[in-house]
Amino acid sequence: MTTAPHPPNPEPAVEPAVEPEAHDDGPPPAGPLANLGAGLVTLALGVGGVAVSLALGVGTPAQPGSGMWPLVVSVGLVVLSLAQLVVGRAGGDGERFTRHSWMPLVGLATLLGLVALLPVIGFEIPSLLLSLVWMRFLGGESWRTSVVCSLGAVVALYVVFVAALGTNVPHLF
Amino acid sequence: MDNLQNVMAGFEVVLEPTNLLYCLVGVLIGMLIGVLPGLGPAATIAILLPLTYGIEPVTAIIMLAGIFYGAQYGGTITSVLLRLPGEASSVVTVLDGHALARQGKAGTALGIAAIGSFVGGTVAIVGLTFLAPVVASFALDFGPPEYAALALLGILLVSTIASGARVKALVAAVLGLLLATVGRDAFTGTERFTFGSLDLADGIDFVPVAMGLFGLGEILYNLEERHRAVHAPGKVTNVWPSRSDLRESSGAVTRGSVLGFFLGILPGGGATIASMAAYAAEKKRAKDPSRFGKGAIEGVAGPETANNAAATSSFIPLLTLGIPANATMALMFGALLIQGITPGPQLVDQHPELFWGVVNSMYVGNILLLIMSIPLVGVFVRILRVRAAILAPITALITMIGAYTINNSVFDVLLVVVFGAVGYLMKKFGFEPGPLVLAFVLGSLLEESVRRSLLLFGGDPAGFVTRPISAVLLALFVVVAVWPLVQSARRRRPAQAPTPDREEASV
Numbered sequence: 001m002t003t004a005p006h007p008p009n010p011e012p013a014v015e016p017a018v019e020p021e022a023h024d025d026g027p028p029p030a031g032p033l034a035n036l037g038a039g040l041v042t043l044a045l046g047v048g049g050v051a052v053s054l055a056l057g058v059g060t061p062a063q064p065g066s067g068m069w070p071l072v073v074s075v076g077l078v079v080l081s082l083a084q085l086v087v088g089r090a091g092g093d094g095e096r097f098t099r100h101s102w103m104p105l106v107g108l109a110t111l112l113g114l115v116a117l118l119p120v121i122g123f124e125i126p127s128l129l130l131s132l133v134w135m136r137f138l139g140g141e142s143w144r145t146s147v148v149c150s151l152g153a154v155v156a157l158y159v160v161f162v163a164a165l166g167t168n169v170p171h172l173f
Numbered sequence: 174m175d176n177l178q179n180v181m182a183g184f185e186v187v188l189e190p191t192n193l194l195y196c197l198v199g200v201l202i203g204m205l206i207g208v209l210p211g212l213g214p215a216a217t218i219a220i221l222l223p224l225t226y227g228i229e230p231v232t233a234i235i236m237l238a239g240i241f242y243g244a245q246y247g248g249t250i251t252s253v254l255l256r257l258p259g260e261a262s263s264v265v266t267v268l269d270g271h272a273l274a275r276q277g278k279a280g281t282a283l284g285i286a287a288i289g290s291f292v293g294g295t296v297a298i299v300g301l302t303f304l305a306p307v308v309a310s311f312a313l314d315f316g317p318p319e320y321a322a323l324a325l326l327g328i329l330l331v332s333t334i335a336s337g338a339r340v341k342a343l344v345a346a347v348l349g350l351l352l353a354t355v356g357r358d359a360f361t362g363t364e365r366f367t368f369g370s371l372d373l374a375d376g377i378d379f380v381p382v383a384m385g386l387f388g389l390g391e392i393l394y395n396l397e398e399r400h401r402a403v404h405a406p407g408k409v410t411n412v413w414p415s416r417s418d419l420r421e422s423s424g425a426v427t428r429g430s431v432l433g434f435f436l437g438i439l440p441g442g443g444a445t446i447a448s449m450a451a452y453a454a455e456k457k458r459a460k461d462p463s464r465f466g467k468g469a470i471e472g473v474a475g476p477e478t479a480n481n482a483a484a485t486s487s488f489i490p491l492l493t494l495g496i497p498a499n500a501t502m503a504l505m506f507g508a509l510l511i512q513g514i515t516p517g518p519q520l521v522d523q524h525p526e527l528f529w530g531v532v533n534s535m536y537v538g539n540i541l542l543l544i545m546s547i548p549l550v551g552v553f554v555r556i557l558r559v560r561a562a563i564l565a566p567i568t569a570l571i572t573m574i575g576a577y578t579i580n581n582s583v584f585d586v587l588l589v590v591v592f593g594a595v596g597y598l599m600k601k602f603g604f605e606p607g608p609l610v611l612a613f614v615l616g617s618l619l620e621e622s623v624r625r626s627l628l629l630f631g632g633d634p635a636g637f638v639t640r641p642i643s644a645v646l647l648a649l650f651v652v653v654a655v656w657p658l659v660q661s662a663r664r665r666r667p668a669q670a671p672t673p674d675r676e677e678a679s680v
Binding site: 029030034035037038042045049052056060061062063064065066067068069070073074076077080081083084087088093094095097098100101103104107108111112114115118119123127130131134135138139140141145149150153156157161165167168169 | 338340341343344347348350351354358360361363365366389392393394396397398560561562563565566567569570571573574577578581583586587590593594597600601602603604620623624627628631632633634
């Protein structure tokens with residue numbers, strides 16, 4: 001009883017220097033759509049840069065205006081973005097977004113919240129809330145651990161930044 | 174020899190109690206933050222940059238050098254204990270270092286890494302001491318065109334030797350150049366890309382960008398990646414490597430030092446290339462290469478020595494020419510600028526006590542690292558046992574509040590968040606942050622040099638080619654830019670010949 005014949009694997013040209021388990025990392029590489037998206041974004045930035053530079057006034061090579069260098073750079077950006085759209089059209093760089101990708105988004109939202117509230121009510125309360133969210137919801141810690149560690153963290157931050165270093169961080173207490 | 178006097182004067186500066194203390198603090202904090210999983214040396218230095226405000230320039234740089242060494246070693250600790258390389262140059266250490274850890278010999282690996290790092294760093298500093306003034310005196314003849322060409326070459330080298338997609342790295346670099354133009358034009362005073370915002374009128378500060386891209390970006394990225402189980406390390410025993418281990422690694426350490434020193438001077442990923450080259454070299458000359466990957470001590474000693482030597486010698490282009498060789502050096506460059514010091518050939522001449530103070534602080538930082546790393550490993554292991562979920566918000570908050578203290582400005586904190594998001598997205602889409610930061614830091618220097626050169630030549634860009642040094646640099650630029658394209662074209666041609674044995678094998 002023979003199994004269906006299949007073409008044998010060619011001898012690997014280089015002996016893998018790394019054990020297999022060291023490679024269980026990371027999400028799969030991003031696809032062509034990601035390359036297209038990223039390329040279009042940088043292309044748009046380049047085109048915008050060209051527009052603004054021309055508006056600023058380019059001057060002549062003998063007397064460069066304030067827009068000349070940004071124009072050169074923006075044109076470079078446009079050219080390179082186009083090159084990347086072509087060269088990378090098969091995708092394969094970077095990483096795919098995973099089902100856990102909402103976590104950095106939540107983290108980002110909390111950070112923006114901190115920035116908004118910082119000048120209004122000081123750093124203590126926003127930091128506490130951020131820490132609670134990160135530990136409990138993003139990190140999966142228990143309520144008790146999250147509360148205790150968050151309180152501890154805020155106290156430590158106060159001691160270091162306000163009491164010890166005497167910085168001017170807006171603080172409530 | 175007048176140089177020797179300066180070297181001695183530099184030692185006097187470093188050995189002042191305040192400076193020693195700051196060096197010690199720097200090494201400690203650098204190790205502490207560098208050991209946190211997911212934060213490499215670049216992120217650590219970026220996050221700790223605000224600490225350097227408000228202290229004397231020499232002291233600040235001494236502390237930064239301490240942070241630099243500490244952070245590098247912190248990355249090694251996570252590589253060995255957690256199989257998480259702190260940065261590209263520690264990737265090779267993971268292979269044998271973690272294998273040793275799993276055999277219960279983590280202490281040996283860490284101890285050898287510390288000793289190797291010390292030897293490599295010291296050799297490199299000695300080399301630096303002799304080589305740097307020579308390079309600096311040669312570069313004193315540099316004018317704006319030479320600087321422009323050199324800056325361009327440096328940016329290109331960092332982008333092409335970067336580990337990701339090359340074109341994307343170049344895109345990142347050009348984005349960095351564009352970001353550097355935001356603000357008031359130095360020559361004409363017009364506001365560029367500020368869109369009416371008062372905060373942007375003074376330009377984008379380097380520190381929030383660095384903290385965001387490297388620090389917060391890593392933290393956000395780790396939020397997503399953290400669900401992959403990171404096993405807490407077991408107890409670390411036998412921290413001092415045995416005599417036989419030392420003997421076995423002595424060859425690797427020597428070879429690593431020399432290799433690392435020369436590869437590090439090369440702009441663009443010196444430390445990474447050095448560690449990989451050292452690993453490959455050790456494996457090739459070993460009598461039993463199959464040991465590698467399973468806990469060969471040379472596999473830790475060689476790369477760790479090489480990457481420390483390279484990291485130190487990569488200071489040479491920074492201190493003598495004012496051109497940062499890689500992203501971490503770009504951070505140092507920015508930090509020096511904050512202190513009002515413009516690194517360049519005139520630094521050795523006009524501020525010898527500063528230059529030699531910096532160089533000599535590296536000796537001291539290296540020694541302190543060696544002394545403190547071995548006893549403190551136990552402490553660090555305990556820190557690593559704290560779950561990442563708890564450390565992450567603390568690190569994030571330190572970054573945010575630290576950013577505020579730069580200029581007492583909420584706008585800076587906002588910048589950190591924005592660039593944190595950018596850093597995360599760049600990672601996801603495969604863009605390297607290093608070239609962006611490097612180009613951003615060099616951007617205004619490059620623009621100024623180009624405009625000055627054009628004024629010098631009366632508008633005729635051919636002037637760049639007629640001056641000998643800038644012509645050579647530009648020629649190198651073209652070679653480096655075109656070489657990879659030539660290589661890939663040549664590689665594709667022989668592959669078109671069919672390989673007959675494949676068809677025969679399928680029976």
